[in-house]
Amino acid sequence: MAIGWLTVLSHVPWTEVINNAPKVAEGAKKLWKSVSGKAPETPAGSGASQPPASAEALSPVAMEARIRELEGVVAELHTQMLASSELMKQLAEQNTQLVQRIETNRVRTLWLAAISVAGLVAAVVALSNLA
Template identity: 60%
Template sequence: MAAGWFSVLKYVPWTEVIHNAPKVADGARKLWDVISGKAAPQENPFPDIEPAVSSEPQTLATLEARIIRLEKVTSDMHRQILASSELIKALADQNTQLVRRIETNRVRVVWLSATLAVVAIVALLGLILVFWWHGS
């Protein structure tokens, strides 16, 4: 199972992911700022428009019920958008942290590889010197 993940992760363009991570985080922050800065929908978004007068009270009651239901749906959608944008912002921040940790680990692996190469060369030279001194 892990081998399948490794083969998939091998084809991820990590340099592009690392390069674009700050842009993703900035975009999520901008989205959050735009969405959270907007106020909730107004009670009456069109105050200048007069409602049509009907002689039937039942029609008015039906229309009022529909308007109340639509305002509730609009308010619920606004809350969902806020929650979604907050989630996107949190995911972008986590992505940025993940990319930083991956970059830190990559640098550590490079340093450890270089150190291992130096140690291997020193060990090989030591082994050659030991055989050379014992062989002469």
């Protein structure tokens, strides 16, 4: 199971991920700002999905009830859109943090590898001087 993950992770273009992480976070912030700043709008004069068929459905009371129902649906969809964009913003921020941590770990790993190689060379030199 771990080998499968290692294979997947080795095929990820990490330089592109690292380079694009700030763009993704900025895009999510712009989306959040554009969506959260708007109030739910009511449709102005747009036709309903199914026009009323009878004269009773055309009465002002029925039309008003239908308009209120549609306004409720629009407000609910707007709330869902706000929640979705907030989630996308949070995911983009987490992605940015994850990429930063991965980059930090990559640099640390390179330093540790360099120190290990230097220690190995020192050990080989010391052993060759003893012999």
